[in-house]
Amino acid sequence: MRARERVLARIEADFKASGLPPLGWYDVLWELVQAEGGRLRPFEIEARTLLAQYNLSRLIDRLVKEGLVRREAFDADGRGQWVVITQAGRVMRERMWQTYGPSIEAHVGARLTEAEARQLAALLAKLR
Amino acid sequence: MRARERVLARIEADFKASGLPPLGWYDVLWELVQAEGGRLRPFEIEARTLLAQYNLSRLIDRLVKEGLVRREAFDADGRGQWVVITQAGRVMRERMWQTYGPSIEAHVGARLTEAEARQLAALLAKLR
């Protein structure tokens, strides 16, 4: 818990220094980029990111307001919708990665050897 | 990050099932129990728990309101204060531990061997 607090605080400091939006936005944008067609259903994003449903609903609102994603109707089910990443969203994700990647490297990568990183990942995987 | 979300969600679920206050309260109460005289200055708690100053300030308010700690004047410095754990605070901490301990064991301990736990702790220590 403490380790993640420290690491997260450092990464978020880097984000703020670069004038980027909250770190949490990255996860959603990333999942969308990964997904085929650059779109996912909200409940799919929820499952991938572990965001609570009501938090995701409002996070999507914010992303829409910033023009990073848009909502589209999901025809096969009137309750559903698509969340589609926009071009601006893709650009933003890349811009965020330019800070995020080096930040992870600096605050995590640089403190571990390759073998240690693998070990750590394996151990943490047991907790999921 | 994902591992901690999962583990934390499980532990918090146990807390809620037992009708306990937020998990975060435990850290403060624990630091106070550890400290000699059962008291610490706010900035000391801050350093030990990594809580932000403004969050701690208000967390203490809540603990005071619940009667788990009390504020006392710090004579040597008019700006300062002591945060002192009350008897009710000690009782509450013990009650929380009765859930917290087994919860940690169930969601973390049971998933790792002794050697793995030590390894994990050592690796995470490198990130602090």
Added chain:
DNA sequence: AACAAGTAGATGCATTTGCATGTATGTGGG
């Protein structure tokens, strides 16, 4: 067809957080 139960997502309200700033007290240099 009708309806109970389930699922997708939104939202009102209270609480908590983050940020900036405020107040009060202490300290060190000239």
Added chain:
DNA sequence: CCCACATACATGCAAATGCATCTACTTGTT
């Protein structure tokens, strides 16, 4: 001694979160 600066803690306000509940739509059962 004074004043700029630092430290300890609090707080107003905006934004995010958690919780419960709501609406809309779908599905399975009879």
